[in-house]
Amino acid sequence: MLSIVPNVVADAERRRKIKKNMSSNQVQPKLIIHGGAGSSLKSKGGLVAVRQSLHTIVKEVYDLLKNQTSAIDAVIRGCQLLEDEPRFNAGTGSVLQSDGQIRMSAALMDGISQRFSGIINVSRTKNPIKLAQALQSESDRVLSDYGAAELLRELKVPIYDPLTDLRLQEWIEERKDNFKKDMAGVIAEDNLPANDAQRGTIGVVALDLEGNLAAGTSTGGKGLERIGRVSDSAMPAGNYATNKAAVSCTGIGEDIIDQCLAPRIVVRVDDGLSLEVAMRRSMKESYDNKRDLGAIAIDATGAIVWGKTSEVLLAAYHDGDRIGDTLEWIEDELIGYCC
Ligand code: GLY
Numbered sequence: 159m160l161s162i163v164p165n166v167v168a169d170a171e172r173r174r175k176i177k178k179n180m181s182s183n184q185v186q187p188k189l190i191i192h193g194g195a196g197s198s199l200k201s202k203g204g205l206v207a208v209r210q211s212l213h214t215i216v217k218e219v220y221d222l223l224k225n226q227t228s229a230i231d232a233v234i235r236g237c238q239l240l241e242d243e244p245r246f247n248a249g250t251g252s253v254l255q256s257d258g259q260i261r262m263s264a265a266l267m268d269g270i271s272q273r274f275s276g277i278i279n280v281s282r283t284k285n286p287i288k289l290a291q292a293l294q295s296e297s298d299r300v301l302s303d304y305g306a307a308e309l310l311r312e313l314k315v316p317i318y319d320p321l322t323d324l325r326l327q328e329w330i331e332e333r334k335d336n337f338k339k340d341m342a343g344v345i346a347e348d349n350l351p352a353n354d355a356q357r358g359t360i361g362v363v364a365l366d367l368e369g370n371l372a373a374g375t376s377t378g379g380k381g382l383e384r385i386g387r388v389s390d391s392a393m394p395a396g397n398y399a400t401n402k403a404a405v406s407c408t409g410i411g412e413d414i415i416d417q418c419l420a421p422r423i424v425v426r427v428d429d430g431l432s433l434e435v436a437m438r439r440s441m442k443e444s445y446d447n448k449r450d451l452g453a454i455a456i457d458a459t460g461a462i463v464w465g466k467t468s469e470v471l472l473a474a475y476h477d478g479d480r481i482g483d484t485l486e487w488i489e490d491e492l493i494g495y496c497c
Contacts, residue, residue: 247358252378
């Protein structure tokens with residue numbers, strides 16, 4: 159029987175092993191999270207509020223990593239907190255599709271087991287990442303639509319409506335205009351300019367004390383899309399991890415899929431490139447192909463690297479000493495790194 163409650167016995171055993179290895183093999187945990195990519199934040203108020211949300215979540219999740227939480231559990235918790243923040247386009251605050259419904263997608267990948275799990279176009283639930291978590295140990299690890307609804311029933315997950323007033327207003331405004339925009343705004347802000355289309359997703363990448371990596375990504379999609387459209391966030395293209403590197407992507411899903419972005423970066427690191435070079439090369443290719451996207455990544459050495467072709471990337475990180483972010487990073491550089 160599937161359970162949405164973490165397996166406490168397995169978890170305790172994992173922690174026991176971590177403790178045993180701590181004195182000899184301990185590494186400094188690293189963390190990076192994102193709340194989407196897109197065109198510039200509307201206002202300084204928007205920037206301050208987004209910064210506060212991201213930094214608060216980074217702090218809480220980094221404390222977990224410091225206290226021996228595994229990378230995958232930290233990623234799940236980080237995604238849950240970002241899904242619960244109505245400002246971002248995932249979980250509560252997800253954008254509406256063309257028919258006025260919310261359908262969310264999420265994925266989780268554990269770098270040690272190299273297992274991917276995902277949920278596609280699920281409705282009426284609070285935390286899609288928890289469904290991806292429940293599927294980690296199953297033989298059928300990616301479920302969509304009916305399968306996702308069945309899973310919710312099986313897990314006895316309470317019904318939840320992730321709709322917010324701001325997202326409903328955005329959709330009503332667009333409907334008046336007969337859906338002229340390709341996609342909804344990623345950050346829920348009052349009075350977004352009409353052409354301020356942005357690309358929303360949340361994601362978390364972590365390296366734990368034991369040196370294990372994990373990545374998780376969750377989204378409400380592009381918004382205003384046709385029914386049945388599948389997001390990159392529930393595909394390896396948008397979320398991928400091995401024991402050498404882990405990546406979560408954001409941006410226009412179709413662009414991320416066309417670049418097969420997350421595995422493109424990770425496999426380059428697996429093959430011996432540094433994360434910085436792998437990210438730079440992958441972003442240069444994305445730029446040359448006129449893609450609109452961003453990515454966050456950590457490798458097994460603890461390097462934290464991010465990249466974007468979009469105007470802004472809403473990411474924040476903890477390198478063990480301090481919290482930093484990319485909110486005002488708008489220069490022409492395609493990549494950035496902190497350590
Ligand atoms: N990257 C999110 C989406 O396009 O669905």
